[in-house]
Amino acid sequence: MKALRFDGRLQLSQDAPVKQLEGEALVEVLYAGICNTDLEIVKGYAGFQGILGHEFVGRVVEAEESSWVGSRVVGEINVGCNQCSLCLSGDARHCLKRTVLGIKQRDGAFAEYLSLPIRNLRPIPAAIANEDAVFIEPLAAACQILAQVKIHPGMTVAVIGDGKLAQLIVRALASTKCDLTIIGKHQNKLDLMSGLAGQVIQFTANENSLQEIFRQLGNSRFDLVIEASGSFSGLPMAIPLVKPCGAIVLKSTYNGSSSLDLTQVAVNEIQIIGSRCGRFDSAIELLANNRIEVRSLISDMIELDEGLHAFEAATAPQSLKVLLRMPAAS
Amino acid sequence: MKALRFDGRLQLSQDAPVKQLEGEALVEVLYAGICNTDLEIVKGYAGFQGILGHEFVGRVVEAEESSWVGSRVVGEINVGCNQCSLCLSGDARHCLKRTVLGIKQRDGAFAEYLSLPIRNLRPIPAAIANEDAVFIEPLAAACQILAQVKIHPGMTVAVIGDGKLAQLIVRALASTKCDLTIIGKHQNKLDLMSGLAGQVIQFTANENSLQEIFRQLGNSRFDLVIEASGSFSGLPMAIPLVKPCGAIVLKSTYNGSSSLDLTQVAVNEIQIIGSRCGRFDSAIELLANNRIEVRSLISDMIELDEGLHAFEAATAPQSLKVLLRMPAAS
Numbered sequence: 001m002k003a004l005r006f007d008g009r010l011q012l013s014q015d016a017p018v019k020q021l022e023g024e025a026l027v028e029v030l031y032a033g034i035c036n037t038d039l040e041i042v043k044g045y046a047g048f049q050g051i052l053g054h055e056f057v058g059r060v061v062e063a064e065e066s067s068w069v070g071s072r073v074v075g076e077i078n079v080g081c082n083q084c085s086l087c088l089s090g091d092a093r094h095c096l097k098r099t100v101l102g103i104k105q106r107d108g109a110f111a112e113y114l115s116l117p118i119r120n121l122r123p124i125p126a127a128i129a130n131e132d133a134v135f136i137e138p139l140a141a142a143c144q145i146l147a148q149v150k151i152h153p154g155m156t157v158a159v160i161g162d163g164k165l166a167q168l169i170v171r172a173l174a175s176t177k178c179d180l181t182i183i184g185k186h187q188n189k190l191d192l193m194s195g196l197a198g199q200v201i202q203f204t205a206n207e208n209s210l211q212e213i214f215r216q217l218g219n220s221r222f223d224l225v226i227e228a229s230g231s232f233s234g235l236p237m238a239i240p241l242v243k244p245c246g247a248i249v250l251k252s253t254y255n256g257s258s259s260l261d262l263t264q265v266a267v268n269e270i271q272i273i274g275s276r277c278g279r280f281d282s283a284i285e286l287l288a289n290n291r292i293e294v295r296s297l298i299s300d301m302i303e304l305d306e307g308l309h310a311f312e313a314a315t316a317p318q319s320l321k322v323l324l325r326m327p328a329a330s
Numbered sequence: 331m332k333a334l335r336f337d338g339r340l341q342l343s344q345d346a347p348v349k350q351l352e353g354e355a356l357v358e359v360l361y362a363g364i365c366n367t368d369l370e371i372v373k374g375y376a377g378f379q380g381i382l383g384h385e386f387v388g389r390v391v392e393a394e395e396s397s398w399v400g401s402r403v404v405g406e407i408n409v410g411c412n413q414c415s416l417c418l419s420g421d422a423r424h425c426l427k428r429t430v431l432g433i434k435q436r437d438g439a440f441a442e443y444l445s446l447p448i449r450n451l452r453p454i455p456a457a458i459a460n461e462d463a464v465f466i467e468p469l470a471a472a473c474q475i476l477a478q479v480k481i482h483p484g485m486t487v488a489v490i491g492d493g494k495l496a497q498l499i500v501r502a503l504a505s506t507k508c509d510l511t512i513i514g515k516h517q518n519k520l521d522l523m524s525g526l527a528g529q530v531i532q533f534t535a536n537e538n539s540l541q542e543i544f545r546q547l548g549n550s551r552f553d554l555v556i557e558a559s560g561s562f563s564g565l566p567m568a569i570p571l572v573k574p575c576g577a578i579v580l581k582s583t584y585n586g587s588s589s590l591d592l593t594q595v596a597v598n599e600i601q602i603i604g605s606r607c608g609r610f611d612s613a614i615e616l617l618a619n620n621r622i623e624v625r626s627l628i629s630d631m632i633e634l635d636e637g638l639h640a641f642e643a644a645t646a647p648q649s650l651k652v653l654l655r656m657p658a659a660s
Contacts, residue, residue, distance in 0.1 A: 045593075086574075094574035094575060094598065094599070096574075148599075235592065244416075244424035244426075245424060250592060250595055250596050251596060252596065253593045253596045253597060254593070256591070257589045257590055257591040258589070258590065258591075258592075259587045259588070259589050259590075260587055260588065260589075260590045260592075261586070261587040261588075262565065262580060262588075262590075262602075262604075263375075263583045263584070264604075265580055265602065265604040266580050266581060266582065266583045266604040266605060266606055267583060267604070267606055268424065268604060268606075269424070269478075269603075269604045269605060269606055270604045271601060271602065271603050271604065272592075272595065272601065272602040273599075273601050274592075274594075274595040274596040274597070274598060274599045274600045274601065275596060275599060276596055276597055276598075276599055
């Protein structure tokens, strides 16, 4: 099958073997989305080698439980050992022995077929089109913030970032009636969210970014700051923006270390809350009931055959979600 | 009066003016303790200039409310504006306009006299000797952890550090019946706490420290890690030691930035909880009821006249709490 592999360099394989792992379902992929994590893996993040991709919608073509065959599905990306206490409680996201689709010791979704256990699959209601369903995984990651932090109406919340994940986070937060400020660099991306926030702040990336932001804010600070910039520059910006005893949700993962002064975290008793994958249920519900719109985030839809070009397109500063269309969807 | 000042360099002044600020009490200092923050200020932390010192016990010698004169007292170090909502709620610790005794825009306790508002003073029961009372401020900072994190019996907790603050934290945690591990570098300091912990791990500071610790731990990880090493090397050590979805309490403040990879904080959904000053009530109660022992932490008791020597003594690797004895206590 065709597949986008990373083995130190990104390449399109024409004859990757179709692998259905023992006891797992074989899923024919329809669409897959390129995430910032994929771009970071290509820079060396997570040390992954294999077929990339973890955001997808597909159709089950083989499974022991034959009732699943033909179902349109998305998939939880963490495959746990199914034996530890975390897995047995139904949450494999932090299983220490987990593999992760397209990220850790498991081939991913940028291919014609992928393998996942049935317990990882979620059937998609007919109300959700393929082009929306592919957002369920990242939207669940956005909704995870709401599972971790109690956000009450009127609470002042800032989102740093205007990229793919930040866009979904803002859409998920809009339902909470919090007092939302979006802080980002790209006018075209900020415009997509301006109706959802009380305040939108654009800044230029340089050594005076923070002063530029504070000048527009009038020195007010936030109860909660969501760091979703995808860059190491986001957290040093988030720390001075949060109130004493406030919280920062850390969403960004990237390749490398950065120089950080955490003194103000101790002195101001700030909490930094790491946040990763979420449960799919809330994301499916939001999309099935048309409570949020994601289609406008698709900046390119590119055939798997042109996968290398799709990665290039995804790194362009103005780009948002680049979808790969698989042969089965054409 | 005699006072230990820092103005870019530490010096003993023989004729510093006695200043009683308007509306405040004048306190004759009896004993004062040298804290790691004082050592960091001398390295440039917080940009402070003036009389150092914020841990003390003293006696009120002048005050508008004459009933306070003669009282033996300790003092909350944060002096708020007394007008903002934080101050009016009785908690000036995070007032944005606060001054801080010996740390921020307010002369401190390494002197014969200091000035503080009556609302910052706490009378000390006769049951607490001067040499114990001087630990109330740092012990309150240790107890603040218990106010921020619910620690239940059997919870696995590691304290990184064996210095002055770590010693008090371990003493405060011992009452919680948690499953406590202490991780430190100095055998003599670890020995002082060995009866309070289920497990004591000594390591050598080098690039293999973490492997050395994991070898002794048998790869187990903790629900909660308290980072009280006072050094930038503590947090990068704490992150791999905590379980997924666990928490790190960040107690250390130091001068400078460090290179940090926070990817695992996001991926493992770890919480980092900044922690600083605490309420004095629990600390006073612990000491008044002899529920914890602190006297063994005094490694030197040095006259104010020998203050420069006291700072030298406090920087020695084997040193714990160095107390300055003021002329009024002699």
